[in-house]
Each structure stands twice: as C-alpha cells, then as structure tokens.
Amino acid sequence: MKLLFTGIAGLSLYLLLPLVAVMTGSGYSFTEVLTDNLGDQKSFLSNLFSNRLVVMVMACTSILPLLLLGIRWPVSFGDTNAAASAITTVLLRLVHFLFLVACVYTAFDHLFSPRKLVKAQQVVGIGAPFITFYYLGSLSAGYFLGYLLLLFGKEDARRWQKPTEFNKALNRGAYGGLSVAALVVAALLAWQNIGAVWTHNKNDVTGIYTKWLSAKLPKVSAVLLSDGDMSPQRQLLKAELARYNRENTPLLVDTHRLASPRYHAHLAKLSPAWPALSDEVADSVRVDEFLILDKLHEVADKTPIFYTHPSFGYFFEQFHGQPENGLFRLAKYDLGGESLDKPRLSSTAAGSETERLASIKSTFSDLADEAGDLQQSNFQDTLIIMSWLSRNVNARGVELARSNRPSEAEAMYRAANELFKGSPGGNITAQANLRHLFEMQNNTNPEIEFTENLAEMLSEQKLLSISQINHTLKTYGPLDEPNACLLLGQFFESQSQIRQAYHELVRATELTTTDPEPLLFVANMFVTYGMPDKTQPFIDKLRTMKQAKPFQIEQEMRLIKIETGVRLIQDDLETAEKYLTGQLQPHMDTLPGLRTLLGFYMDNELPEKALPILDLWIKENPNDIDAQVGRGLLLAQLKKFDDAISALETAFEDSSGSAKANIRSQLAAVLVEKGEFDAALKHINDALDNDPESGKFLYQKATIFMQMKEHENAIPIFDDLLALNEWNHEVLANRAESFMATKQYANAKEDYEKLQSLTPNDPRMYLRFAQIAEAQNSAAEELKNYELFLKYLEQDSVPATELEQIQKRVEELRAAQDATP
Structure with missing residues (x-):
C-alpha cells in the first residue's frame, strides 16, 4: 500500500502545471494544459518504444541495479556445503562490485552512457539526456559502495571462525582502496564537469x-x-x-x-x-x-x-x-x-541588414566560441541558440544574394558559419552558398576551410533527399546553389507549393546557364498547372540553349512534350497532336519517342490511338509486365472486355510475387466494368488470399459489394478498415453511403459528422445532413443544413436544376416554419 500511495502522490504532480496555468491566468484551461502535457509524454514514450533496445541498454546501469538493490537478500542461501556457500557469497559480492564499476563508468559519459547513446546516428526522436537515468545510476552506485564499505570495514561478529590476519589485511586494503577510489572518482567528475558547468552558467546565453x-x-x-x-x-x-x-x-x-x-x-x-x-x-x-x-x-x-x-x-x-x-x-x-x-530587398533594407549583422557578431561571437566545448560537455543550450541565429543570418544572406548584393551576402554567409562553428560541420548550407558565390566571382583563394564532402552531403541521396529536406532547411536555413535550388524546386512542386517552386527553379536558371534541367522542370510545371503564358519565356531559353549545345534525346522529348502541352491549352487537341507527331517523326524508331507519343494519348484519354503505340512498345520490350497490364486496361477503356481480360491473364502468367495479386485486382476492376460481379469477387478474394492484410484489396471488395447493392456485406469490411484507421476519409464516406442505402440514418449521420469535423466547410456534408433530417421528418434540422449547404456552396459546382430544387425546398421549409405558431 505504501508503494501504491507513493506512486499516486508522484503521479499527482502531473496536475501541478495545469493548476499553475489556471491560477496565473495564462488563458489556458486546466484540461488543455493537462492533455497537452500528457500528449507530450505519450509522444516521448512512443519514441522510446521505437528505440527500445537503446533504452534497455541504458537501463542496465540505472533501472536494473535499482531492482537488484530493492531485493532483500537473505543472509544465507541455504547451502549446507561450505564451498558452495562461499562461492555464492563471493558471486553476490562480485555482482555488487561489477554494478558499482558499471554505474561509475556511465557517470563519465563513455560509450554506453545515455548521452552517448541518444546521440548515436541510428537513434531518432529521443533527444533527451536522460538525467533521471543518471540519478538512478548515482543512487545505485552509492548503495553498492556503501554495501561494499560495510562489508569490508566491519568484522562479522556472527562468524564462528575468527578471520585470519591475512583476511583482516585484505578487508582493510579493500576498504581503504574503495574509500580512495570514491574520493578520486568524485574529484575526477568535478574536474571533468565543474569548468563546463561554470562556463555554461556564466554565459547566460x-x-x-x-x-x-x-x-x-x-x-x-x-x-x-x-x-x-x-x-x-x-x-x-x-x-x-x-x-x-x-x-x-x-x-x-x-x-x-x-x-x-x-x-x-x-x-x-x-x-x-x-x-x-x-x-x-x-x-x-x-x-x-x-x-x-x-x-x-x-x-x-x-x-x-x-x-x-x-x-x-x-x-x-x-x-x-x-x-x-x-x-x-x-x-x-x-x-x-x-x-x-x-x-527584392531595397538598398535601404540591405544597408540595415549589414548594420544588424555587426550587432549580432558583437553580441554573440564569444558565445559561439564556447558553444562547441559546451556541447562536448553535454550542455546543448548555447549551440542550439547559435543554430537559430546562424539559420537566421544565412536566410538574410540568401535574400541579399537574390537581390544582387553579393558582397553583403558573403558577409552573412561567413557570419552564419562562424556562429555555428560549434557544430562539427558548421552551417552546411551557408558554406554551400558561400562556395558557389566564390565560384561565380572566380575567387580561387577564399581563405575559408569548407566541410569535407560538402557537395556529397547536399545531394539528392543525403541532406536534400525528400525525407531530409525539411530537416535541412530547418537546421541550416535556405540554399542558393544551382543543384540545390533545382532539388528544392522539385520538392516544393511535389507539395503543390507552386510559387516557392517557381522561385527556386528560376533561381537555379539564374545561377547556371548550361544546365537545361531547371528550365525543363519549371516549364513543365507551368504547363501542368495550365499557365502557357508563363511557360513561353522558358521555352525560348531552352531553344536558345539547344542551339548552343544539342540536348540529349530524353531532354529533347521533354521539350517537345512541353511545347505540345502549350498548344493543347491554347488551341485544341487536334492541333497539339499534329504538332507532336510532326516533331516526333525523326524519333519514332526510339523508345523515348514512342514513350512520349504514348504518354500524350494516355493523358488525353485516346485509348484507340494509344493502343497501337503500346503494341510497338511491347514488341520492343516483351518482358515489360507493366506495359502488358496497361494494354489490358486500354482494351477495357475501349470496352473490349474479353480482350482486356485475356491480356491481363497473360500478364498474370508472366508475373511473379506481389505483382500477381495486383493483376488480380486489375482483373476484378475490369470484370466489374463488364458487370460480372461474382467473377470479380473471386479474383479479389484470390488477391486477398495472397495478401490478406491489404487494405486496398479489402476496400475494393467492399466497393464491389456496394455496386452489387449488397451494402450489408460491404459495411463489415468498412468496419474492419476503420478499426485500423478510424479517420480514413474514403472509407468513412463509403460506409456512410452504405448506411444511407440501408436506411441506417443514425449511423450514417455519425460517419458524416466525423467527415464534417475534418472538412467543416464542405457543402456535401450539410447536403447529406439535410437529406437525413428529411428522412427523419426533422424540418428544422433539414432547413438549418440546407442553409449551411448554400452558404459554403460554389454555385458552379452543382447542376442548375438541382440547385433550383434545393432552393425551392428551402423556401418551402421557411414558409412552413413561419406558418408555425
């Protein structure tokens, strides 16, 4: 019971911060602070679980010895044999001694200490130094030292045989050695840490x-x-x-x-x-x-x-x-x-930035000098704050460079790297920016030492990979180097952040005049988003670049595709097709030429023209399973279902592994279009036999049941999918439709309410609420939701006749409401 009440008392401290927040008038409610705190704890614990092996290693010198000292060991283990009893006693004392050594070793922050382990490259998402583990390790070390000092410093009066002089001398030596070792360890730890602690406390960063x-x-x-x-x-x-x-x-x-x-x-x-x-x-x-x-x-x-x-x-x-x-x-x-x-920055703004840089350097230069040593001593504060400043200054350098202020930009880049010199590599992006600036100025003697393998670090495989770009920009700040700008432009375009993609890609074209990749990418981006006027200047630059140096065939095909896209937007499909076939005439015996023409027909839903091109492709690449599957799907678009099924079955026979299950899924889709639902279900069941955990196949099976009007069979499958992810938008929407079809209006309303909570300004949700209210004879609820539907509706998104019917229904409901006494 003592342990229980002690645990409850400790956990009650979770309530302290919420109480302080309420009492000090922070504006946050008790529940908000408590749930935020618990959420942070949950997130931290989930990170610990993902790195559980590392945590288990740390626990060997903190939690495990605590469990050992928590056991009340008996005086004797019941051995009647004197030799066995002696061996057991020696082993127990040896275990105590080894744990003492391990705890002391950890205190010196060597290989297996928490601080070293959380800094390991393979450990992600922890970040904390585990002070609690150090405390437990110190507590355990004190216990083990006390145990051994008590053992060797006091003669056991209960022993029937008096110790020999040799044993007495051995005990005195062990006692004295442990005492001296304890003093030496304390002195070494003080010598190792007191300077860093003093420096850290004194700098007040x-x-x-x-x-x-x-x-x-x-x-x-x-x-x-x-x-x-x-x-x-x-x-x-x-x-x-x-x-x-x-x-x-x-x-x-x-x-x-x-x-x-x-x-x-x-x-x-x-x-x-x-x-x-x-x-x-x-x-x-x-x-x-x-x-x-x-x-x-x-x-x-x-x-x-x-x-x-x-x-x-x-x-x-x-x-x-x-x-x-x-x-x-x-x-x-x-x-x-x-x-x-x-x-771009004005001259006045650029001058102000230079003045502020001098203020930053005078205020923080000494702190930047201390950051590296403090970081080595596991005081991270100074280095973290220097990283914020370095990122800030580097960003201002990029703004200056893009405003044609190279000398001011150089000063910013140098300062950014100096501020972050406590980090092993310094500010990587500031160095890349500075090095490219020197290259543009033909400065071959920059008097600065760049990080080794800088270009390799800022490659598509490392710091500028899709998974790392966010971290790189948030750690070091923006880049102003041609290849990096290209990769950043591609990244922003993949996030549908077109303006930022445009800025990076255009900057890449400004920084290099020989590489067509940035121009090709930005031109294609504008065609994709239907902006032909903005595409033409880049096409002109590409044509000029091509005259100076012929493109590779892949680049030539991309340029032709872009120009075709412009004609498709500005003129019509026939004009674009005529231009494309004319431009591709010299290249029709090449795979890039075939692929470009095939892509045009596929993108513009011309399966009858795409099919002969795809046949040529398959003739050149008979083992291309994806092309065979594509051929089957094209035939299905042409309503040649038997031929499509035959093509897909041939691809199925030639495929292996997981591809077989995917082709069965494609066969099921074709059979659904053909109206053969039972055969489609057989194929999707076979696919599920191959991969029973596939959410995609389960979802497809449920939608087949919906098309068969067997909603009662679809609903349990949707239930299983939502058990895995209760906020899956598509599954929720389809289950709600099945509930509507089976007149389970309360369940349908519950699903639509979930969807509405995710997209509260989606008019379709309010339309469904109104229809449910009408089915439940709730006129007031129906009117309220029709009005919300009209509030959020974009007029062009609904057929005029349907909109008129809804508006008429709203007038009827309002009239009925006004007539009610």
Whole structure:
C-alpha cells in the first residue's frame, strides 16, 4: 500500500502545471494544459518504444541495479556445503562490485552512457539526456559502495571462525582502496564537469538571446508566428515578455497548432487581433489550410504579422517574408497580379541588414566560441541558440544574394558559419552558398576551410533527399546553389507549393546557364498547372540553349512534350497532336519517342490511338509486365472486355510475387466494368488470399459489394478498415453511403459528422445532413443544413436544376416554419 500511495502522490504532480496555468491566468484551461502535457509524454514514450533496445541498454546501469538493490537478500542461501556457500557469497559480492564499476563508468559519459547513446546516428526522436537515468545510476552506485564499505570495514561478529590476519589485511586494503577510489572518482567528475558547468552558467546565453530578440519586437501590437520545431524559442520569448509589463504585448502563435479549432478559440480569447471561427468550424476537429490562410489574411489586414525565424511552406504561397529588424515580416503577395516573383530587398533594407549583422557578431561571437566545448560537455543550450541565429543570418544572406548584393551576402554567409562553428560541420548550407558565390566571382583563394564532402552531403541521396529536406532547411536555413535550388524546386512542386517552386527553379536558371534541367522542370510545371503564358519565356531559353549545345534525346522529348502541352491549352487537341507527331517523326524508331507519343494519348484519354503505340512498345520490350497490364486496361477503356481480360491473364502468367495479386485486382476492376460481379469477387478474394492484410484489396471488395447493392456485406469490411484507421476519409464516406442505402440514418449521420469535423466547410456534408433530417421528418434540422449547404456552396459546382430544387425546398421549409405558431 505504501508503494501504491507513493506512486499516486508522484503521479499527482502531473496536475501541478495545469493548476499553475489556471491560477496565473495564462488563458489556458486546466484540461488543455493537462492533455497537452500528457500528449507530450505519450509522444516521448512512443519514441522510446521505437528505440527500445537503446533504452534497455541504458537501463542496465540505472533501472536494473535499482531492482537488484530493492531485493532483500537473505543472509544465507541455504547451502549446507561450505564451498558452495562461499562461492555464492563471493558471486553476490562480485555482482555488487561489477554494478558499482558499471554505474561509475556511465557517470563519465563513455560509450554506453545515455548521452552517448541518444546521440548515436541510428537513434531518432529521443533527444533527451536522460538525467533521471543518471540519478538512478548515482543512487545505485552509492548503495553498492556503501554495501561494499560495510562489508569490508566491519568484522562479522556472527562468524564462528575468527578471520585470519591475512583476511583482516585484505578487508582493510579493500576498504581503504574503495574509500580512495570514491574520493578520486568524485574529484575526477568535478574536474571533468565543474569548468563546463561554470562556463555554461556564466554565459547566460538564454538571457542574452531573449533580451536581444525581445528588443527586436515591434512597439505596436503584432502577431508573432513560430513553427513547431522552434517551440523552445517561443517559450523563452514568452518567459522574457512575462518579466515585464510591456505595452502592446505581441500574440505568440504556434503555427503547427493552427489546425486545431480549440487553439483558434484560445487565440481569439487572448487577443482581439485574432478572428474567431464560425460555429460549425469551431465544433469540428480540424481547420483546413485554406481557412487558416483566410484567417491570416484577416489578421494581416489589421495587425502586422512576423515570423521569429525563417520558414517555408504553404503560408508562403500567399505571403512572403521580408527581413525586418531581426524578424521576418509577412507581407501579402498581389494574388490577382501576373507576376509570381518575390520583391527584392531595397538598398535601404540591405544597408540595415549589414548594420544588424555587426550587432549580432558583437553580441554573440564569444558565445559561439564556447558553444562547441559546451556541447562536448553535454550542455546543448548555447549551440542550439547559435543554430537559430546562424539559420537566421544565412536566410538574410540568401535574400541579399537574390537581390544582387553579393558582397553583403558573403558577409552573412561567413557570419552564419562562424556562429555555428560549434557544430562539427558548421552551417552546411551557408558554406554551400558561400562556395558557389566564390565560384561565380572566380575567387580561387577564399581563405575559408569548407566541410569535407560538402557537395556529397547536399545531394539528392543525403541532406536534400525528400525525407531530409525539411530537416535541412530547418537546421541550416535556405540554399542558393544551382543543384540545390533545382532539388528544392522539385520538392516544393511535389507539395503543390507552386510559387516557392517557381522561385527556386528560376533561381537555379539564374545561377547556371548550361544546365537545361531547371528550365525543363519549371516549364513543365507551368504547363501542368495550365499557365502557357508563363511557360513561353522558358521555352525560348531552352531553344536558345539547344542551339548552343544539342540536348540529349530524353531532354529533347521533354521539350517537345512541353511545347505540345502549350498548344493543347491554347488551341485544341487536334492541333497539339499534329504538332507532336510532326516533331516526333525523326524519333519514332526510339523508345523515348514512342514513350512520349504514348504518354500524350494516355493523358488525353485516346485509348484507340494509344493502343497501337503500346503494341510497338511491347514488341520492343516483351518482358515489360507493366506495359502488358496497361494494354489490358486500354482494351477495357475501349470496352473490349474479353480482350482486356485475356491480356491481363497473360500478364498474370508472366508475373511473379506481389505483382500477381495486383493483376488480380486489375482483373476484378475490369470484370466489374463488364458487370460480372461474382467473377470479380473471386479474383479479389484470390488477391486477398495472397495478401490478406491489404487494405486496398479489402476496400475494393467492399466497393464491389456496394455496386452489387449488397451494402450489408460491404459495411463489415468498412468496419474492419476503420478499426485500423478510424479517420480514413474514403472509407468513412463509403460506409456512410452504405448506411444511407440501408436506411441506417443514425449511423450514417455519425460517419458524416466525423467527415464534417475534418472538412467543416464542405457543402456535401450539410447536403447529406439535410437529406437525413428529411428522412427523419426533422424540418428544422433539414432547413438549418440546407442553409449551411448554400452558404459554403460554389454555385458552379452543382447542376442548375438541382440547385433550383434545393432552393425551392428551402423556401418551402421557411414558409412552413413561419406558418408555425
């Protein structure tokens, strides 16, 4: 019971922070703080579980010895044999001694210490130094040392045989040796750590940085944005602002929480600068990106918005960051304008940036010098703050370089690297920017030592891989080097962030005049998004580049495809096809030429013309299973179902492994189009036999049942899929439709409410709510949801006759409501 009550008392400390938040008037409710705290704990524990083997190694010198000392060992283990009893006793004492050595070894931060293990390359997502494990290890070391000192320092009066002089001398020697070793270890630990602790405490890096940052804040009311990875910066700034009764205290906003309706309500309660959400959105579980942007526009119309650090993402499709007094002011783009370009820094702004750089260097240079040594001693604060400053300065350097200010940019890049010199590689992106700047200036003696293998580190396989780009930009800041700009442009385009992709790709073309890749990519991007006018200048540059140096055939095909796309948008399909076939005439005996023509016909849904081209392709590549499957699907589009099934069955025979299950899925889809549902079910069941956990095959089976009007068979499958992911949008929507078809209106409404909580401004949800209310004879609910449907509806998205019927129904409901006494 003591253990139980002690545990409850310890866990009750989780309630302390929520109570403090409520009592100090922080604006957060008790529940909000508690759930946030528990959420952070859950996230941390999940990271621990993913690295559980590492945690188990750490536990060997903390939790395991604690379990050992928690056992009440008996005086004797019941051995009647004197030799066995002696061996057992010696082994027990040896175990205590070995655990003591292991705990002391860990305290010196060697190979298996927590700090070393969490820094290992394969350990991801922990980050904490595990101070608790060090405390437990020290507690255990004290116990084991006390045990051994007691053992060797006091004669056991219960022994019937008196110890020999040799045993006495041995015990005295062990006692004295352990005492001396304890003093030596304490002295060594003090010698190893006291200097670093003194330096860390003396430099007051957090105080100096927060005072510097708070001095940069605007004097008027403002909104300060910061991303989730900069939460420590936001908390430091919040603490600094709380120390003073500052007029016009800015509203600090955590951007990664803006998807939460509750967070919007909290911001609106803290400051009138933040607009409240509509009732239906406030009751949902998520605010979508478009609505968040709308709210930012509302705020920006009345209150200046600043980022406390450089950033990127969907905000920067409609806003751009302007360096201003150490911060980045968000300014609106002219969304109705023709240009996608970002305004460049003025001469006045560039001069101001240079002055601020001198202030940063004078304030933080000494701290930057200490950062590396402190980091080696496991004090991370200084290096983390230097990384924020380095990223900030590097971003300003890129702005200056893109505003044709190379000398000022060079000073920024040098300073960014100096500020982050405590990191083993320094600021990698600042070095890449600086090196390319030197190359453009033909500076062969830059007097700076660049990180070894810099180009390899900033490659598509390492720091600029799709999985690493976010981390690289958030750690080091932006890049201004041609290959990096190309990769960044491709990354932003993959995120549908077209304006930022355009900026990076155009910059890549400015930094190199010989590589056609950036021009090809940006031209194709504009064609894809239906912007032929913006494509033509890049086509002209490509034509000029091609005249100077002939393209490779793949590049030539891409250029022809782009020019064809422009004609398709500006003229018509026939004109585009005529141009394409004419341009490809010399290349029809090549695989790239065939692939380009085939892609055109496939993209424009011309299966009858694509099929002969695909036959030529298969003739040249008879083992291409994907091409055989594509041929079967083309035949299905032409309604030649028997031929399509035959082609797919041939591909099935030639395939192996998981490809067989996928082809069975394709066969099932063709058979559904043909109307042979039972045969389709047989194929999808065979696919599931091959891969019973496949959600895709299960979903396809459920939709087949829906098309067969057997909704009662589809619903259990949707239930199983939602058990794996209860917020799967497509599965929820289809299950709701099946519930509607089977007149299970309460269940359908529950699913639609989930969908509506994800997309509260989707008019289709309110239409379904109105239909459910009509089926349940709830006129007031029906009217309310029809009105919400009309509120969020884009008029062109619904046929005029259907819209007229709904408007007529609304008038009837209103008339009936008015007539009710």
